[in-house]
Amino acid sequence: MRATLIRANLIRTNPQNATRQKPSLIKAAVIAVLLLFTLFALPQILSLYYIDTMTQVAVYSMVTLALGVLVGRVGLVSLGQVAVLAIGAWVAARLLFATTQPYPVILVEAGLITMAAGTITGLAALRLRGLYLALITLMLAGAITVVLATVNFPNGGHGFLGYNGSLVHIPPIRRPSIASTDPAYFRYAVIVAIVMFALAAAHIKTKPGRAWAAIRQSEPAALAAGINTTLYKLWALALASFITGVAGGVLAGAVHYLYSIDFPTQDSITLLAVTLMGGVYSMWGAVVAALLYQFLPALLNNWGVSADWLIILFGLGVLQVLTTAPAGLADQVPRDLARLGRLLRSRSRSRSRGRGRTRPRSAP
């Protein structure tokens, strides 16, 4: 605790921080430009294939965001996030077939029901910590996958499960009326993702975020500092389940037809790998991870390269992140670029200096 205080003081008195205002302004401008580009320019440029891919990126950026919050902010590793996504998609599909409610309402409902499921499971699972918690999420994900394979996703049938195996003409899952075309639905998905990112940011920047940071650094210390660790861990699980549930709802409309084989347990493992690779300590990491997870395979598929190379890359990426770069690509790439820039600048400076004076290079 004292160390943290000292560090906080150091940060406050650090003169370099006086200039932090400017970068944050630049950052906001960059984000605004990127968002405008994504919303308006991207659907014009891309082919339908890549628009669909980018819709998936938007969906999965929410999933990796949720996992990133759990892993990076609170230190809870979940190996079952794809199963949570499947629950969200199932609930949304069921509600979309059963009711004529507007799409945003369905998304919120899917999020809330997934949140309830996640929180109830979490209430039991939070008796465990660390490795055990990670493994029990894997076990629960496996169980959910098995149930889904038998129950199937709703396809317009009747009853609670809404599945009719003998249906010949399966109706597609509907989309919102304002976003029935692919480019429009892409924009819709991006806007939902923006709302979810804002929701996560609002949590991280306020009291829960500070509590999570304390828990991540040391649970005993957080407990000693008077933080209700169980409450805030549950809170994180609830938030992550909500975001993932909403993502499931967006996914349901994006693909029109849902199949249980599209949510295998091993995808949860790959998802953790890309989330770690993207970087769990910043929100950019979630976007990078979603691009790795959905955009890169589509690109390779277009080029005729086997997706297996990606799996190998993700595996190596996990090993690299865990051994050398804990903050992932979102942190590493800008830092390496900055380092490269500094290197080039100093190189050119020393060269111009070398021209002016003929000092031997080996001088101390």
Add this chain to the structure above:
Amino acid sequence: MPPWSDFEPFIVSGLALGGVYALSGVGLVVLYRATGVLYLAFGAVGALGALTAWELGQKGAPGWLNDLVCVAVAAAVTLGYGLIFGPALAKRDPLVKAVATIGLTLVLYGLMDLLWTTSGGEARSLGLPTDNGGFSIGQIQVNWTQVIGLAAGVVITVGTGVFLRYTKLGTAMRAMANDREITATLGVPVRRVEAAAWLGCGVLAGVAGLLLADLVALDATTLTFLVISSLAAVLIARLRSITLTFAAAIVIGVLHDLLTPITSLTNYRDMTPFVLAAVGLLVMPRSRVMTQSREEA
């Protein structure tokens, strides 16, 4: 409820499967106790070994050589990983160490899918010579591979128990399970003991891969993720007791297979390990000790 005679053959197959799960589980527990690494790539290295053996078999190599190669490949990959990433991650949290082995799993899985494509490819199989012989107990046919599966589980569990209790290396491993730093201070060559644990675990992964490729299926995905069943047994034993691991593995194997003839439950039989592990973990008493960095098991 189907008649009892429908269940009988599934008891045999369940026991065989449980035996292999037990063997895998014991390998996982010993490695975890000695190095703090929960080796999630256990199934993947076994699959790699089995597929390599299959490849050799296609080239016409004799059966015994293939089996040997299977074990050797699994052992070599495991030892290699242990030597490179073991020391690099030695001081990290068990969770980090476990997630790192997911990295290895993905690398191996991608590699296997690349070399031995599963989708649309011909069904592979890796038969052992023991598949043909056998005997019958009453109405039930038992083949020697099934006997080997169960026997291997029993022998490895008992053997490992004796090894840990009575040999110098086993004592060193138990000491490291308690405290790595203090063990090192006492003059135990920790790196070498860890390497031995990695090698042993790799050998067991190879044996398990060989047996499961015969008993279940020779398929990269199936074999890679079958480790989850052993993992369930290990979790029920709280990564500690090998006797409990053995018992849990047998229960998981038998229960899974016994659900097969029951039509209302047969689709859910793959949930057995997950449900048992979840129940096992959740009803277990919450540990009271809260430590700063080390995982209390």
